[in-house]
Amino acid sequence: MLCYHRRMPEEMRKQDTCPSQRARFVRGLKLGLPIFLGYAPIGAAFGIVARGLGFTPLQAAVCSGTALAGAGQLIALQLLGAGAGVAAVVFTTAIVNLRYILFGAALSQHVTGMPLLRQAFLAYTLTDETFAVNIDDSRRETASFASMAGVGVIAWAGWVLGTTVGALAAGAIGDPTRFGVQFAMPAMFTALLVAQAEDRTHVLTAVVAAIFAIGLMLILPDPWYLIVAPILAATVATVVHR
Amino acid sequence: MNSSVIWAVVIGMAVVNFAIRFPSIAILSRTELPAWAKRWLSYIPVSAMATLVVGGVVRPDGRWLGPLENPYLWAAAVTGVVYWRLRSFLGATVVGVICFLAFTALLG
Numbered sequence: 001m002l003c004y005h006r007r008m009p010e011e012m013r014k015q016d017t018c019p020s021q022r023a024r025f026v027r028g029l030k031l032g033l034p035i036f037l038g039y040a041p042i043g044a045a046f047g048i049v050a051r052g053l054g055f056t057p058l059q060a061a062v063c064s065g066t067a068l069a070g071a072g073q074l075i076a077l078q079l080l081g082a083g084a085g086v087a088a089v090v091f092t093t094a095i096v097n098l099r100y101i102l103f104g105a106a107l108s109q110h111v112t113g114m115p116l117l118r119q120a121f122l123a124y125t126l127t128d129e130t131f132a133v134n135i136d137d138s139r140r141e142t143a144s145f146a147s148m149a150g151v152g153v154i155a156w157a158g159w160v161l162g163t164t165v166g167a168l169a170a171g172a173i174g175d176p177t178r179f180g181v182q183f184a185m186p187a188m189f190t191a192l193l194v195a196q197a198e199d200r201t202h203v204l205t206a207v208v209a210a211i212f213a214i215g216l217m218l219i220l221p222d223p224w225y226l227i228v229a230p231i232l233a234a235t236v237a238t239v240v241h242r
Numbered sequence: 243m244n245s246s247v248i249w250a251v252v253i254g255m256a257v258v259n260f261a262i263r264f265p266s267i268a269i270l271s272r273t274e275l276p277a278w279a280k281r282w283l284s285y286i287p288v289s290a291m292a293t294l295v296v297g298g299v300v301r302p303d304g305r306w307l308g309p310l311e312n313p314y315l316w317a318a319a320v321t322g323v324v325y326w327r328l329r330s331f332l333g334a335t336v337v338g339v340i341c342f343l344a345f346t347a348l349l350g
Contacts (some may be wrong), residue, residue, distance in 0.1 A: 103263075226297065
């Protein structure tokens with residue numbers, strides 16, 4: 001069995017030089033537990049809105065289970081509700097999710113040498129949150145396929161379970177915004193942003209990205225700033241820190 | 243809404259989302275990138291998270307909110323500080339949502 005750990009704190013190395021696949025998977029599940037708790041209510045909100053638009057609970061659950069596209073799915077519902085056609089809906093969600101090309105590119109540097117099928121599974125469970133958690137874990141060199149799969153599985157479960165409960169119990173739950181569901185994503189993004197801001201360079205890069213984001217939101221049609229702002233900020237950081 | 247339209251959207255989104263996510267992982271993990279490209283990619287996570295926070299906080303639901311009418315902004319500030327001090331993803335998210343409800347009540 002290949003041990004992905006290349007460098008670990010002395011303390012940890014003494015206890016456990018190379019944990020089992022199972023132990024790493026379970027570690028991933030624990031790392032991803034906050035994502036589960038964050039996704040479940042947002043998934044429920046998606047399920048409720050989807051039911052309102054005429055999705056069956058099965059359709060809502062299959063949509064969440066196969067697309068796993070948070071904001072992309074909610075925007076799709078908005079467009080469907082506004083009477084947009086299938087192609088327009090799919091195209092818009094694609095643009096909302098274009099940033100995953102960047103995320104996949106960044107993640108690729110941490111999964112070199114991994115078999116294609118495993119990479120396909122990680123791609124399937126790639127979301128903003130699983131990406132940030134796995135990158136953070138990879139930087140500490142404690143990530144492996146098993147741990148990343150654990151993060152992916154539990155995030156997927158939260159999203160699909162939430163959607164199913166929301167779609168089945170839409171009437172009983174009522175308006176999910178009274179529980180503050182609409183802040184669950186921004187809250188996770190904020191915590192994950194602070195987790196990525198490991199040194200001065202990264203903090204400055206975050207500030208540059210924030211400025212680009214605001215500027216681009218003003219001049220570009222939505223949701224292009226989501227992909228253009230990170231590209232510009234990373235370019236500035238790379239050029240400045242040559 | 244017509245069931246076949248919904249299935250078409252569901253299938254279309256599934257295909258498109260995987261098609262967006264997979265190729266860059268598969269191809270770039272098998273390509274030796276120059277040092278500057280690796281460095282560029284290393285700045286993507288922090289840039290992307292900052293962009294997502296800004297989008298979700300200064301213009302929630304597509305509407306710009308000034309500082310004094312924006313519970314998202316203040317709740318995010320608390321969330322960030324809590325994560326910074328405690329390094330707890332779960333703790334920061336839970337405190338953030340509670341603060342959001344409190345700030346929403348306060349700011350009307």
